[in-house]
Amino acid sequence: MSSREVRLGNHQPVISVRDLVVGFNEKIVLDYLNLDIRLGEILGVIGASGSGKSVLLRAIIGLVPKQQGTIEMFGENIDTLSRERRRALERKWGVMFQHGALFSSLTVKQNIQFPMREYLDLSEPLLEELAMMKIEMVGLKPEAADKLPSELSGGMIKRAALARALALDPEIVFLDEPTSGLDPIGAGEFDQLIVALQKTLNLTVMMITHDLNSLHAACNRVAAIARGKVIEIGTIEEISASTDPWLRAYFQGERGRKLFGEFAPSPTANEI
Numbered sequence: 001m002s003s004r005e006v007r008l009g010n011h012q013p014v015i016s017v018r019d020l021v022v023g024f025n026e027k028i029v030l031d032y033l034n035l036d037i038r039l040g041e042i043l044g045v046i047g048a049s050g051s052g053k054s055v056l057l058r059a060i061i062g063l064v065p066k067q068q069g070t071i072e073m074f075g076e077n078i079d080t081l082s083r084e085r086r087r088a089l090e091r092k093w094g095v096m097f098q099h100g101a102l103f104s105s106l107t108v109k110q111n112i113q114f115p116m117r118e119y120l121d122l123s124e125p126l127l128e129e130l131a132m133m134k135i136e137m138v139g140l141k142p143e144a145a146d147k148l149p150s151e152l153s154g155g156m157i158k159r160a161a162l163a164r165a166l167a168l169d170p171e172i173v174f175l176d177e178p179t180s181g182l183d184p185i186g187a188g189e190f191d192q193l194i195v196a197l198q199k200t201l202n203l204t205v206m207m208i209t210h211d212l213n214s215l216h217a218a219c220n221r222v223a224a225i226a227r228g229k230v231i232e233i234g235t236i237e238e239i240s241a242s243t244d245p246w247l248r249a250y251f252q253g254e255r256g257r258k259l260f261g262e263f264a265p266s267p268t269a270n271e272i
Protein backbone atom coordinates (compact mmCIF):
# COMPACT_ATOMS: atom_id res chain seq x y z
CA MET A 1 0.00 0.00 0.00
CA SER A 2 1.43 3.40 -0.96
CA SER A 3 1.80 6.25 1.54
CA ARG A 4 -1.12 8.10 -0.09
CA GLU A 5 -3.38 5.09 0.32
CA VAL A 6 -2.36 4.83 3.97
CA ARG A 7 -3.29 8.47 4.46
CA LEU A 8 -6.65 7.92 2.80
CA GLY A 9 -7.43 5.49 5.60
CA ASN A 10 -7.49 8.39 8.06
CA HIS A 11 -10.33 10.06 6.18
CA GLN A 12 -13.79 8.65 6.07
CA PRO A 13 -14.67 7.77 2.45
CA VAL A 14 -18.20 8.65 1.38
CA ILE A 15 -17.71 6.80 -1.87
CA SER A 16 -15.43 3.79 -2.31
CA VAL A 17 -14.90 2.40 -5.78
CA ARG A 18 -13.05 -0.90 -5.95
CA ASP A 19 -11.81 -2.78 -9.02
CA LEU A 20 -14.34 -1.06 -11.26
CA VAL A 21 -14.45 -2.38 -14.82
CA VAL A 22 -16.68 -0.62 -17.37
CA GLY A 23 -16.61 -1.18 -21.10
CA PHE A 24 -18.69 -0.83 -24.22
CA ASN A 25 -18.67 -3.78 -26.60
CA GLU A 26 -15.03 -4.84 -26.81
CA LYS A 27 -13.67 -1.56 -25.51
CA ILE A 28 -12.66 -1.39 -21.86
CA VAL A 29 -12.89 2.19 -20.55
CA LEU A 30 -12.33 1.66 -16.82
CA ASP A 31 -9.97 -1.16 -15.99
CA TYR A 32 -10.00 -2.22 -12.32
CA LEU A 33 -10.20 1.39 -11.15
CA ASN A 34 -10.00 2.24 -7.44
CA LEU A 35 -11.04 5.55 -5.90
CA ASP A 36 -12.07 6.91 -2.52
CA ILE A 37 -13.95 10.19 -2.24
CA ARG A 38 -13.66 11.61 1.25
CA LEU A 39 -16.35 13.21 3.34
CA GLY A 40 -16.46 16.97 2.80
CA GLU A 41 -13.84 17.25 0.10
CA ILE A 42 -13.98 18.73 -3.36
CA LEU A 43 -12.25 16.13 -5.50
CA GLY A 44 -11.26 17.22 -8.98
CA VAL A 45 -11.09 14.50 -11.63
CA ILE A 46 -8.82 15.13 -14.59
CA GLY A 47 -7.70 13.09 -17.56
CA ALA A 48 -7.36 13.29 -21.32
CA SER A 49 -10.47 13.58 -23.44
CA GLY A 50 -12.05 10.14 -23.66
CA SER A 51 -10.16 8.76 -20.64
CA GLY A 52 -13.40 7.82 -18.92
CA LYS A 53 -14.11 10.61 -16.45
CA SER A 54 -17.80 10.93 -17.33
CA VAL A 55 -18.14 7.15 -17.55
CA LEU A 56 -16.78 6.91 -13.99
CA LEU A 57 -19.31 9.48 -12.75
CA ARG A 58 -22.13 7.69 -14.55
CA ALA A 59 -21.04 4.29 -13.24
CA ILE A 60 -21.00 5.60 -9.66
CA ILE A 61 -24.57 6.84 -9.92
CA GLY A 62 -25.70 3.74 -11.78
CA LEU A 63 -26.31 5.25 -15.22
CA VAL A 64 -23.90 2.91 -16.98
CA PRO A 65 -23.59 -0.75 -16.07
CA LYS A 66 -20.35 -2.06 -14.67
CA GLN A 67 -18.83 -5.37 -15.64
CA GLN A 68 -16.98 -5.88 -12.38
CA GLY A 69 -16.17 -4.18 -9.13
CA THR A 70 -17.98 -2.71 -6.15
CA ILE A 71 -19.19 0.79 -5.36
CA GLU A 72 -19.99 1.74 -1.80
CA MET A 73 -21.72 4.94 -0.81
CA PHE A 74 -21.99 5.87 2.85
CA GLY A 75 -20.65 2.38 3.56
CA GLU A 76 -23.41 0.61 1.61
CA ASN A 77 -22.78 -1.53 -1.44
CA ILE A 78 -25.10 0.00 -4.02
CA ASP A 79 -25.65 -3.36 -5.75
CA THR A 80 -27.22 -5.01 -2.74
CA LEU A 81 -29.67 -2.32 -1.74
CA SER A 82 -33.40 -2.86 -1.66
CA ARG A 83 -35.48 -0.62 -3.96
CA GLU A 84 -36.43 1.57 -1.01
CA ARG A 85 -32.86 1.93 0.23
CA ARG A 86 -31.73 2.70 -3.32
CA ARG A 87 -34.30 5.48 -3.66
CA ALA A 88 -33.31 6.87 -0.27
CA LEU A 89 -29.68 6.87 -1.42
CA GLU A 90 -30.56 8.58 -4.69
CA ARG A 91 -31.93 11.49 -2.69
CA LYS A 92 -28.51 12.00 -1.13
CA TRP A 93 -26.79 12.99 -4.36
CA GLY A 94 -27.30 15.61 -7.02
CA VAL A 95 -25.78 15.71 -10.48
CA MET A 96 -24.94 18.58 -12.73
CA PHE A 97 -24.36 17.06 -16.16
CA GLN A 98 -22.09 18.46 -18.84
CA HIS A 99 -23.80 21.38 -20.64
CA GLY A 100 -26.43 21.61 -17.89
CA ALA A 101 -28.87 19.10 -19.40
CA LEU A 102 -31.88 21.15 -18.33
CA PHE A 103 -35.26 20.16 -19.77
CA SER A 104 -35.66 22.68 -22.58
CA SER A 105 -39.45 22.87 -22.40
CA LEU A 106 -39.51 23.54 -18.65
CA THR A 107 -38.75 26.84 -16.91
CA VAL A 108 -35.88 27.12 -14.47
CA LYS A 109 -38.29 26.74 -11.56
CA GLN A 110 -39.94 23.68 -13.11
CA ASN A 111 -36.52 22.14 -13.76
CA ILE A 112 -35.59 22.57 -10.11
CA GLN A 113 -38.94 21.21 -8.97
CA PHE A 114 -38.65 18.15 -11.22
CA PRO A 115 -36.60 16.00 -8.80
CA MET A 116 -38.65 17.36 -5.89
CA ARG A 117 -41.85 16.14 -7.50
CA GLU A 118 -40.26 12.75 -8.22
CA TYR A 119 -38.88 12.11 -4.75
CA LEU A 120 -40.81 14.29 -2.32
CA ASP A 121 -44.46 14.71 -1.52
CA LEU A 122 -44.78 18.46 -1.06
CA SER A 123 -47.54 21.01 -1.44
CA GLU A 124 -47.40 23.51 -4.32
CA PRO A 125 -46.66 26.49 -2.04
CA LEU A 126 -43.75 24.60 -0.48
CA LEU A 127 -42.42 23.54 -3.90
CA GLU A 128 -42.57 27.18 -4.92
CA GLU A 129 -40.76 28.35 -1.81
CA LEU A 130 -38.05 25.69 -2.05
CA ALA A 131 -37.37 26.33 -5.75
CA MET A 132 -37.04 30.07 -5.13
CA MET A 133 -34.65 29.34 -2.27
CA LYS A 134 -32.43 27.23 -4.55
CA ILE A 135 -32.54 29.96 -7.20
CA GLU A 136 -31.31 32.49 -4.67
CA MET A 137 -28.71 30.07 -3.32
CA VAL A 138 -26.95 29.83 -6.70
CA GLY A 139 -26.98 33.59 -7.24
CA LEU A 140 -29.76 33.83 -9.82
CA LYS A 141 -32.28 36.65 -9.71
CA PRO A 142 -35.90 35.70 -8.90
CA GLU A 143 -36.87 36.74 -12.46
CA ALA A 144 -34.86 33.77 -13.78
CA ALA A 145 -37.40 31.38 -12.24
CA ASP A 146 -39.92 31.64 -15.06
CA LYS A 147 -37.45 31.70 -17.92
CA LEU A 148 -36.84 28.80 -20.29
CA PRO A 149 -33.25 27.53 -20.65
CA SER A 150 -33.15 29.04 -24.17
CA GLU A 151 -33.63 32.48 -22.62
CA LEU A 152 -30.61 32.14 -20.31
CA SER A 153 -26.94 32.99 -20.78
CA GLY A 154 -24.36 30.19 -20.48
CA GLY A 155 -23.50 31.23 -16.93
CA MET A 156 -27.16 31.30 -15.90
CA ILE A 157 -27.72 27.83 -17.37
CA LYS A 158 -24.85 26.51 -15.24
CA ARG A 159 -26.34 28.11 -12.13
CA ALA A 160 -29.80 26.77 -12.91
CA ALA A 161 -28.34 23.29 -13.44
CA LEU A 162 -26.53 23.58 -10.11
CA ALA A 163 -29.77 24.65 -8.43
CA ARG A 164 -31.45 21.54 -9.82
CA ALA A 165 -28.55 19.39 -8.55
CA LEU A 166 -29.18 20.89 -5.09
CA ALA A 167 -32.95 20.39 -5.27
CA LEU A 168 -33.10 17.48 -2.82
CA ASP A 169 -30.56 18.92 -0.34
CA PRO A 170 -27.96 16.32 -1.34
CA GLU A 171 -24.89 15.36 0.65
CA ILE A 172 -22.87 14.57 -2.48
CA VAL A 173 -22.78 16.65 -5.64
CA PHE A 174 -21.36 15.39 -8.93
CA LEU A 175 -20.33 18.10 -11.37
CA ASP A 176 -19.34 17.23 -14.94
CA GLU A 177 -17.22 20.05 -16.34
CA PRO A 178 -19.13 22.80 -14.52
CA THR A 179 -17.09 25.69 -15.90
CA SER A 180 -16.70 24.55 -19.51
CA GLY A 181 -17.86 27.20 -21.94
CA LEU A 182 -17.73 30.01 -19.38
CA ASP A 183 -15.42 32.98 -19.77
CA PRO A 184 -12.61 33.14 -17.17
CA ILE A 185 -14.46 35.60 -14.92
CA GLY A 186 -17.69 33.59 -15.08
CA ALA A 187 -15.75 30.39 -14.44
CA GLY A 188 -13.95 31.96 -11.47
CA GLU A 189 -17.26 33.11 -9.98
CA PHE A 190 -18.71 29.64 -10.45
CA ASP A 191 -15.71 28.06 -8.69
CA GLN A 192 -16.25 30.46 -5.78
CA LEU A 193 -19.93 29.54 -5.68
CA ILE A 194 -19.08 25.83 -5.52
CA VAL A 195 -16.59 26.39 -2.68
CA ALA A 196 -19.07 28.58 -0.77
CA LEU A 197 -21.89 26.05 -1.17
CA GLN A 198 -19.62 23.16 -0.25
CA LYS A 199 -18.71 24.91 3.01
CA THR A 200 -22.22 26.12 3.85
CA LEU A 201 -23.98 22.87 3.03
CA ASN A 202 -21.17 20.49 4.06
CA LEU A 203 -21.17 18.90 0.64
CA THR A 204 -18.86 16.26 -0.72
CA VAL A 205 -18.13 17.16 -4.34
CA MET A 206 -16.75 15.16 -7.26
CA MET A 207 -15.93 17.59 -10.03
CA ILE A 208 -14.75 16.57 -13.48
CA THR A 209 -12.84 19.41 -15.04
CA HIS A 210 -10.33 20.40 -17.68
CA ASP A 211 -10.00 23.78 -16.04
CA LEU A 212 -6.67 24.28 -14.30
CA ASN A 213 -7.99 27.39 -12.58
CA SER A 214 -10.81 25.33 -11.04
CA LEU A 215 -8.38 22.77 -9.69
CA HIS A 216 -6.44 25.52 -8.06
CA ALA A 217 -9.41 27.53 -6.80
CA ALA A 218 -11.80 24.82 -5.71
CA CYS A 219 -10.32 21.35 -5.29
CA ASN A 220 -8.89 19.87 -2.10
CA ARG A 221 -7.53 16.88 -4.00
CA VAL A 222 -7.23 15.83 -7.59
CA ALA A 223 -7.49 12.37 -9.15
CA ALA A 224 -5.94 11.79 -12.56
CA ILE A 225 -7.39 9.08 -14.79
CA ALA A 226 -5.42 7.36 -17.54
CA ARG A 227 -5.33 3.86 -18.97
CA GLY A 228 -8.59 3.06 -17.20
CA LYS A 229 -7.21 3.70 -13.73
CA VAL A 230 -6.61 6.46 -11.21
CA ILE A 231 -2.91 6.93 -11.87
CA GLU A 232 -2.38 9.66 -9.27
CA ILE A 233 -4.45 11.11 -6.45
CA GLY A 234 -3.47 13.81 -4.02
CA THR A 235 -3.17 17.53 -3.53
CA ILE A 236 -2.42 19.67 -6.57
CA GLU A 237 1.16 20.00 -5.32
CA GLU A 238 1.51 16.22 -5.19
CA ILE A 239 -0.18 15.62 -8.53
CA SER A 240 1.73 18.32 -10.34
CA ALA A 241 4.99 16.74 -9.20
CA SER A 242 4.04 13.46 -10.91
CA THR A 243 6.45 12.00 -13.43
CA ASP A 244 3.60 10.63 -15.56
CA PRO A 245 4.11 12.04 -19.08
CA TRP A 246 0.48 13.17 -19.53
CA LEU A 247 0.41 14.90 -16.15
CA ARG A 248 3.76 16.53 -16.83
CA ALA A 249 2.48 17.85 -20.14
CA TYR A 250 -0.76 18.98 -18.47
CA PHE A 251 0.88 20.90 -15.64
CA GLN A 252 3.93 22.06 -17.56
CA GLY A 253 2.02 23.34 -20.58
CA GLU A 254 1.87 27.08 -20.90
CA ARG A 255 -1.33 27.47 -18.88
CA GLY A 256 -0.15 25.03 -16.25
CA ARG A 257 3.17 26.79 -15.78
CA LYS A 258 1.39 30.10 -15.21
CA LEU A 259 -0.74 28.61 -12.47
CA PHE A 260 1.40 25.88 -10.99
CA GLY A 261 4.91 27.04 -11.85
CA GLU A 262 5.94 26.86 -8.22
CA PHE A 263 4.88 23.23 -7.91
CA ALA A 264 5.86 21.88 -11.31
CA PRO A 265 8.97 19.70 -11.23
CA SER A 266 11.94 21.06 -13.11
CA PRO A 267 13.33 18.84 -15.86
CA THR A 268 16.08 16.51 -14.74
CA ALA A 269 19.55 16.86 -16.22
CA ASN A 270 19.15 14.04 -18.71
CA GLU A 271 15.82 15.44 -19.98
CA ILE A 272 17.35 18.78 -20.97
Ligand SMILES: Nc1ncnc2c1ncn2[C@@H]1O[C@H](COP(=O)(O)OP(=O)(O)OP(=O)(O)O)[C@@H](O)[C@H]1O
Binding pocket: 024, 029, 047, 048, 049, 050, 051, 052, 053, 054, 055, 056
Ligand atom coordinates in the same frame (compact mmCIF):
# COMPACT_ATOMS: atom_id res chain seq x y z
N1 LIG B 1 -22.76 4.90 -23.91
C1 LIG B 1 -21.58 4.68 -24.50
N2 LIG B 1 -21.47 3.76 -25.49
C2 LIG B 1 -20.27 3.52 -26.09
N3 LIG B 1 -19.13 4.15 -25.75
C3 LIG B 1 -19.18 5.06 -24.79
C4 LIG B 1 -20.39 5.39 -24.11
N4 LIG B 1 -20.14 6.34 -23.17
C5 LIG B 1 -18.81 6.61 -23.27
N5 LIG B 1 -18.24 5.85 -24.23
C6 LIG B 1 -16.82 5.87 -24.59
O1 LIG B 1 -16.07 5.78 -23.39
C7 LIG B 1 -14.88 6.55 -23.50
C8 LIG B 1 -14.77 7.48 -22.33
O2 LIG B 1 -15.80 8.48 -22.46
P1 LIG B 1 -15.99 9.64 -21.40
O3 LIG B 1 -17.14 10.45 -21.87
O4 LIG B 1 -16.06 9.08 -20.04
O5 LIG B 1 -14.64 10.46 -21.54
P2 LIG B 1 -14.20 11.75 -20.75
O6 LIG B 1 -12.91 11.44 -20.07
O7 LIG B 1 -15.31 12.24 -19.88
O8 LIG B 1 -13.94 12.74 -21.97
P3 LIG B 1 -14.20 14.31 -22.16
O9 LIG B 1 -13.15 14.98 -21.31
O10 LIG B 1 -13.95 14.52 -23.62
O11 LIG B 1 -15.60 14.64 -21.73
C9 LIG B 1 -14.94 7.27 -24.85
O12 LIG B 1 -14.16 6.55 -25.76
C10 LIG B 1 -16.40 7.19 -25.22
O13 LIG B 1 -16.56 7.17 -26.61
